[in-house]
Amino acid sequence: MERKLLLGVEAIGQAAVDAGISGVYAYPGTPSTEITEYIQHNKTAGERNIHREWSANEKTALEAALGMSYAGKRAMVCMKHVGLNVAADVFMNMAITGINGGLVITVADDPSQHSSQNEQDSRFYGKFAMVPVFEPSNQQEAYDMTYEAFAFSEKTGLPVMMRIPTRLAHSRAGVVPKPVLDENLLRLPENLMQFMLLPAYGRKYYQNLLDKQGWLEELSEKSAFNNYFEGKEKSLGIVCCGIAYNYLMENYPDGNCPYPVVKITHYPVPKDMLQQLENECDELLVAEEGYPLVEEMLSDFFGKGTKVSGRLNGSLPRRGELNPDHLAKALGKELEKPLEMPETLVGRPPSLCAGCGHQDTYDALNEVIADIGNGRVFSDIGCYTLGALPPYNTINTCVDMGASITMAKGAADAGLSPVFAVIGDSTFTHSGITGLLDCVIEKSNVNILIVDNETVAMTGGQDSSAKGRIEKICEGVGVNPEHIRLFVPLKKNHDEIVRIIREEIAFNGVSVIIGRRECVQRVAKMKKLNKVKKQA
Amino acid sequence: MKTDIILAGVGGQGILSIAASLGAAALNENYYLKQAETHGMSQRGGAVVSHLRIADHPIYSDLIPTGSADLILSVEPMEALRYLPYLSPEGSLVTNTAEFKNIPNYPELNKTFEELAHKISIIRIDADQMARDKGNPKASNMVMLGAASPFIAIHDDIIIKGIETIFREKGEKIVNQNVEAFKAGRAFALQK
Numbered sequence: 001m002e003r004k005l006l007l008g009v010e011a012i013g014q015a016a017v018d019a020g021i022s023g024v025y026a027y028p029g030t031p032s033t034e035i036t037e038y039i040q041h042n043k044t045a046g047e048r049n050i051h052r053e054w055s056a057n058e059k060t061a062l063e064a065a066l067g068m069s070y071a072g073k074r075a076m077v078c079m080k081h082v083g084l085n086v087a088a089d090v091f092m093n094m095a096i097t098g099i100n101g102g103l104v105i106t107v108a109d110d111p112s113q114h115s116s117q118n119e120q121d122s123r124f125y126g127k128f129a130m131v132p133v134f135e136p137s138n139q140q141e142a143y144d145m146t147y148e149a150f151a152f153s154e155k156t157g158l159p160v161m162m163r164i165p166t167r168l169a170h171s172r173a174g175v176v177p178k179p180v181l182d183e184n185l186l187r188l189p190e191n192l193m194q195f196m197l198l199p200a201y202g203r204k205y206y207q208n209l210l211d212k213q214g215w216l217e218e219l220s221e222k223s224a225f226n227n228y229f230e231g232k233e234k235s236l237g238i239v240c241c242g243i244a245y246n247y248l249m250e251n252y253p254d255g256n257c258p259y260p261v262v263k264i265t266h267y268p269v270p271k272d273m274l275q276q277l278e279n280e281c282d283e284l285l286v287a288e289e290g291y292p293l294v295e296e297m298l299s300d301f302f303g304k305g306t307k308v309s310g311r312l313n314g315s316l317p318r319r320g321e322l323n324p325d326h327l328a329k330a331l332g333k334e335l336e337k338p339l340e341m342p343e344t345l346v347g348r349p350p351s352l353c354a355g356c357g358h359q360d361t362y363d364a365l366n367e368v369i370a371d372i373g374n375g376r377v378f379s380d381i382g383c384y385t386l387g388a389l390p391p392y393n394t395i396n397t398c399v400d401m402g403a404s405i406t407m408a409k410g411a412a413d414a415g416l417s418p419v420f421a422v423i424g425d426s427t428f429t430h431s432g433i434t435g436l437l438d439c440v441i442e443k444s445n446v447n448i449l450i451v452d453n454e455t456v457a458m459t460g461g462q463d464s465s466a467k468g469r470i471e472k473i474c475e476g477v478g479v480n481p482e483h484i485r486l487f488v489p490l491k492k493n494h495d496e497i498v499r500i501i502r503e504e505i506a507f508n509g510v511s512v513i514i515g516r517r518e519c520v521q522r523v524a525k526m527k528k529l530n531k532v533k534k535q536a
Numbered sequence: 537m538k539t540d541i542i543l544a545g546v547g548g549q550g551i552l553s554i555a556a557s558l559g560a561a562a563l564n565e566n567y568y569l570k571q572a573e574t575h576g577m578s579q580r581g582g583a584v585v586s587h588l589r590i591a592d593h594p595i596y597s598d599l600i601p602t603g604s605a606d607l608i609l610s611v612e613p614m615e616a617l618r619y620l621p622y623l624s625p626e627g628s629l630v631t632n633t634a635e636f637k638n639i640p641n642y643p644e645l646n647k648t649f650e651e652l653a654h655k656i657s658i659i660r661i662d663a664d665q666m667a668r669d670k671g672n673p674k675a676s677n678m679v680m681l682g683a684a685s686p687f688i689a690i691h692d693d694i695i696i697k698g699i700e701t702i703f704r705e706k707g708e709k710i711v712n713q714n715v716e717a718f719k720a721g722r723a724f725a726l727q728k
Contacts, residue, residue, distance in 0.1 A: 033575075034575070171571060172570070173598075249597075323601070335603070338603040338621040338622070338623075339625070340621065342648045348546065352581075
C-alpha cells in the first residue's frame with residue numbers, strides 16, 4: 001500500500017474507516033476535531049454513507065455510538081479530554097454493559113493546555129472504568145492500533161479508549177494503510193438484557209467486568225504494542241508511555257539506548273514486564289505524557305523499595321508536555337546553552353479576527369458595564385472567551401461548557417444584580433439549554449447574551465446544532481417571547497445594542513439577547529468551498 | 537542526511553502550505569518526515585510554529601530539541617526571534633521583513649537583527665513585495681521557501697515538484713505563479 005502523509009488524527013480517521021465503522025460520532029474540540037472532519041471528507045466513508053454528522057455534545061455522541069454498537073455495528077467516538085467529563089456518565093456505565101459491535105473512543109488530551117482549560121489525563125478515566133486503553137507513540141501506531149482496536153473491542157466485549165496527546169494529534173508523518181474491511185451486519189446482542197443496568201443486572205455485569213481484569217492484563221502482557229527492550233546498563237530501567245518513548249530515543253539517534261526500557265502503549269500495564277525491569281535494574285525512571293499515572297502505581301509509598309523517578313520527584317516537570325530536552329536532563333546529560341530569545345520580543349496572544357461580530361457585542365456590553373461595575377459577566381467556551389483579554393477585558397469566567405448560564409443563575413440567587421451570561425450558539429445547544437430551563441422555572445433575574453455566529457468557530461467552522469433554532473428553543477423552554485431580543489453585531493448598531501441590553505437589565509426575570517452575525521472565517525470558508533464545487 | 541526546520545509565523549499567515557510543499561517533496565524522495573503543527577486557539581492571530589523534520593533515517597521526536605534546528609524559516613520578523621533557542625549555532629535564519637502588527641506594543645527589531653547577524657547566518661527578504669512583483673501577493677510564502685531552499689537538503693527541482701503537487705487543484709496559473717515566486721526567493725538568497 002502507498003505511504004500517505006497524515007496527521008495523527010487523520011491516521012486515526014483513516015484507520016476507523018478502513019476497520020469498517022458504520023458511524024463516527026463527535027462534538028468538535030481541539031485537538032480531536034480533524035478525525036471527524038477527515039472521515040466526513042473520506043471517499044470510502046462517502047460511498048458507504050456511514051454516519052458522520054456532528055452531535056450536540058460528547059454525551060449524545062457516545063450514547064448514539066453505543067446504540068450503533070447495540071445493533072452490532074462498529075462505531076467510533078471522538079472528543080477532547082474535557083469532553084469525556086461530559087460523557088463520563090455513559091462512559092463509566094458502558095464499561096459495565098460492555099459492547100456488541102466494536103466501539104472505540106478516541107480522546108485527545110492537551111498537555112500544556114494549548115487550547116484547553118486544563119490538562120487532565122484521560123488514562124485515569126480508562127483505569128477508573130477498567131477498560132483497555134491504547135496510547136500510540138507515533139502516527140503509524142495510531143493507524144495500526146485504531147485498526148486493531150475494533151476487533152479487540154469485540155474480542156473483549158469492552159469499549160476501547162484511544163488516548164492521544166496534542167503533539168501526536170497534530171503532527172504529520174508517513175503512514176502505510178491496511179486493506180478496507182467490510183462493515184458489520186446488523187446483529188442484536190445475544191443477551192437482550194445486556195444493556196439493562198437495573199441493579200440486579202448491574203451487579204452481575206460489574207462482577208463480569210471485575211472477572212475480566214486478569215484476562216485484560218494477560219492480553220496486555222502479550223500485546224505486540226507493549227515492548228521490553230534489553231539494555232546492558234542496569235543502573236537504571238526506563239518506563240516510557242506513548243510518545244514519551246520518542247523523546248527518550250531522540251537522545252540516542254542511532255537507536256541504541258544503553259538502559260533496559262519498557263515501552264507501554266496498551267493498558268492495563270503489563271505487570272510481568274515491569275516486574276522484570278524492577279528485578280534487573282537498580283532504580284526506575286518513568287516518562288509519561290500527562291499526569292504521573294504509571295509513576296504513582298510504581299512508586300513505593302513507604303520509601304523502602306526501589307527508587308522511582310519521574311514527574312513526582314522533579315526529575316521531569318510536574319506539568320506540561322514533555323520534550324527531548326526534559327528526557328536528556330533526567331538522564332543527566334549536559335545540554336549546551338542555546339541562543340537566547342532577545343529581550344525586545346513581546347508575546348502575541350490569539351485575538352478576535354478583524355470584522356468579528358463578538359467585538360461589536362463586547363464594545364456595547366462594555367459601555368453598559370461602565371455604569372454598573374465590573375465582575376458580573378459569566379462566560380463560556382469559544383472564540384468569545386478571548387473577550388477576557390485586552391482590549392475588551394469584558395468577561396470574568398470560563399469554566400466548562402454551559403457554565404455561564406448556571407453560574408450567572410447562582411450569582412443571581414445569591415443576590416447579585418444585574419448579572420450576564422455570555423455564551424455561543426453551539427455551546428448553548430451543547431450544554432446551555434438545561435441551565436436555561438432552571439432559570440425559567442425559578443424566574444431567575446439573568447441576562448443571557450447568546451453570541452450567535454452560526455457555527456462552531458474556534459475549532460474551524462463546523463456546523464452548529466443551534467443553526468436557525470435558538471429563538472424557538474428559548475421559547476420552547478419557556479422564556480417570555482417579549483424578552484427574547486435580537487440584534488446584529490455591527491458597529492453601526494452600537495447604540496441600539498446598548499439600548500436593548502439596558503432595557504433587559506431593567507426587567508426582573510429571564511432575558512435572552514441574541515446577537516446574530518455569521519463568523520467571518522466561516523463566510524470565507526463557505527465561499528472557498530462553493531468555488532471548488534462550482535469548478536468540479 | 538537530516539534537516540530540522542522551525543517554521544514560524546502568525547496564525548492565518550499560512551505557514552502550513554510551506555510545510556505541505558516540503559512534505560510532498562520529502563514523500564516523493566522516500567525520506568522520513570515529521571511535522572508538528574499548531575492548530576486551535578493560536579490560529580486566531582496568535583504566534584504559531586511548526587517543527588518540520590526531514591531525514592533519510594527514522595525520526596523519533598515530533599519536536600526538535602533545543603539548539604539543534606538547522607533552519608528557522610519565518611514569514612514574520614518578530615516570530616523569527618521567538619524560536620532562537622531551537623537554532624543550532626551553525627544554523628541559519630531566513631525571515632520575511634514584512635511586519636505583521638496585530639499587537640499594540642510591536643517592538644523595533646532592526647538593531648536586534650543587526651546584533652544577531654554577528655552570531656548566526658541571516659537572510660532577510662521582503663517576500664511580500666517580491667510576491668507582489670511576481671503578480672500574486674499570496675505567493676509570499678513560496679518566496680520564503682525559495683529563500684530558505686539553499687539550506688534544505690532536498691534538491692530545488694524536487695521542492696518545485698512538491699509545490700506543483702500542493703497547488704495542482706488550483707490550476708496552472710496559480711502553480712506557475714507559486715513556482716516563479718519560489719525561484720525569485722531562491723535567486724535572492726543565492727546572491728547573498
